[in-house]
Amino acid sequence: MPLPWLIGAAAVAAVTAIVKAVSDDSPSSSSSSSSSSGEAERRKQKLAAKREREQQGLKDRISNLEKDRREQLKSQLNGAAQTLGQPVKAMAPAKTATQLEQVVASQQSSDSAYGDAMKIILRADSAFSAVKTKRFLSQLNVLETLTAPLAAQQTEQQAQTQLRESAARIKRLQQLKNSVEQLV
């Protein structure tokens, strides 16, 4: 075959190959683009599912923590109530988590019969500071708000009466002391 023919045939073959290659490539490129968008969607869905799982996990954790906190509070309150020698009362179940937090952080003093009796007794004790008395009464109020107000027992009432009488005697003695000091 003459050379020009050979060159021509080679050129045609090359062009044909290129065209074929191009035509072969064409359908392959369109398939790659559609696969990428699906992946993104899958990733998005995966992320959403992951977030949902995380959210659910956190919600569960919060719920468990709240439940734990409530149970722990209940059991510790029982112990504290026993220290007072008072009959243990169940913690009111109706309180929400926020209400519980507000009650536990409350600084309000108890005004129950037991609280009033203890206030008189503790104030008569010079070794028991006013700050501690205030703290006791506010913590007692926490207990009572979460359970029920406590009643003064007979022993506290007796102590209260004895202290009132003793205070009256001290007052009388101090008045006598004042009148003696005025004698010059």
Place this chain on the structure above:
Amino acid sequence: MDQAVLYIDALEAECKRLQLQHTETASLKPRIAAWGLVKAGKSSLLNMLSGHVHQEYFATGAVRTTRENQHLELEHYVLVDTPGLGIDQSDSAQAMEGLDIADVVLFVHAPPGELDEEQVNLLLKLRDVHGDALEKRLVLVFSLLDLDQNDAMAQVRERIEGQVLRCLGFQPTCFEVSSRRYQRGVELGREGMQAKSGIPRLALHLDQMSKEMAASLAATRQQRLVQRREDLSTALDQAIEREQVLAQTLCAPYAHTAGAFIELMSSVQSSFSAKTAEIRTAREKLNSL
């Protein structure tokens, strides 16, 4: 009534007596108080000493007659008759008041018995009131000498003097008297009988004592008032302290309970706060998702 209240009542009574004596403007004559148990012959003795032989000034009788302190001012001194001690509480309070104001105490005892426990306690009380000055202010009088039989009085007197010496640490001047014999002597005009009654000798001794103490009387009384005020003040301080200790003892178990409760509740609040912080962190994380 409560012992504590009774004690405060006694302190209050002493306080009132002291206030009264602080403001009084009595004559500056020594006050001679007859002091002793019921029916010791105090009023009869004072009647004789004051010359009320026929018509008594201080009431006497078979039953207890003196319920309140009675005063009679004489030329050199003032006689004070006090209710007999040992029977009635208000009588005893009056007698104590008589003792407080007395410059001289005639401790009248009627033998044949020796001093009983109550009389010994009264002597101790006298020592508390007058302190070291008591030696110069106490006159021991054995009354009812006319009842002396077979010279038993001498032995009784010896034993009583021994009791007083052991109790007070000194021997006071002692006189044996018989008011009845003196009265009879006056009625019969028999000076020997009067002298034998022991009354003139006692009267003379009291005159002498009064003259001796006249100069320092005001200062001595003032000193005694100051001492009593200090004693009362100390007694009041001690009573207040006792009450405070009692209150503290009453409060102690409750304070202990309150302390334990505070500790437990603090732990409750602390663990609740820790859990709350965990919950808050979880909520914040949840909100940030």
